[in-house]
Amino acid sequence: MEITFYKYQGAGNDFVLIDNREGNVSLSTAQVAQICDRHFGVGADGLMYLQHSQDADFEMVYFNSDGNESTMCGNGGRCIAAFAHRLGAAGTSMRFMAIDGMHEATINTDGTVALQMQDVTDITFAGTYEILDTGSPHYVQWVTDTGAIDVFATGRSIRNEDRFQPKGINVNFVSRKGDTLVIRTYERGVEDETLACGTGVTAAAIVSAGRNTGRFDIPVKAVGGDLRVTFEKQEATNATHIVLTGGAQFVFKGSIDVA
The missing domain is CATH 3.10.310.10 (Diaminopimelate Epimerase; Chain A, domain 1)
Structure with missing residues (x-):
């Protein structure tokens, strides 16, 4: 065929x-x-x-x-x-x-595409990491240097933890560089690091606001390129009006x- x-x-x-x-x-x-x-x-x-x-x-x-x-x-x-x-x-x-x-x-007129994402209704804050669903489930771990992380080995280990079975979870390693987030992601289903993950970028941007409320505009640098996430938070554990934009x-x- x-x-x-x-x-x-x-x-x-x-x-x-x-x-x-x-x-x-x-x-x-x-x-x-x-x-x-x-x-x-x-x-x-x-x-x-x-x-x-x-x-x-x-x-x-x-x-x-x-x-x-x-x-x-x-x-x-x-x-x-x-x-x-x-x-x-x-x-x-x-x-x-x-x-x-x-x-x-x-x-958009510059050729980028803005995608409205579904609202996030529950964010789990656990100190060094957060868990939330942005259309796909994500584990976001904060690190000092994303370049120092063995994304394949560490991401695979977290993805396969018993508590996330049977479907597993996507794993993101995120650091801050000024106002920009830097991210690397291990994706379930691909079972490897990918150059970018849109739902992972969205998850990282949302949890970067912590428990603060208001309107946010967060630039994110993935391995494969730059993305931007805008959203609103009226409560610490939810987010609305989420838009992911990039090429x-x-x-x-x-x-x-x-x-």
């Missing part, structure tokens, strides 16, 4: 996107993993279908590189918004359905024969 695909990346977080508005593509877990394989496939952190929706401009269906359908992906959401605009499936402002509900996105670039179009 030959499949036409489009490759996109947002802050180095890369994805294979498939226009599946006619519903003709139904890949198995093994086939998704094959396409995402960096040695024997296209290579990507994840794969997405852009599908028809009766209630929105389109529906986003996201799979991790291990082939399993997963929870919300923030950079993936920004990339699929750019993809939808390229296809003519949406204008510069759009609404789309994802696994965690409805999202709005805007293609989302088309890389190439191709086709692959999937067995």
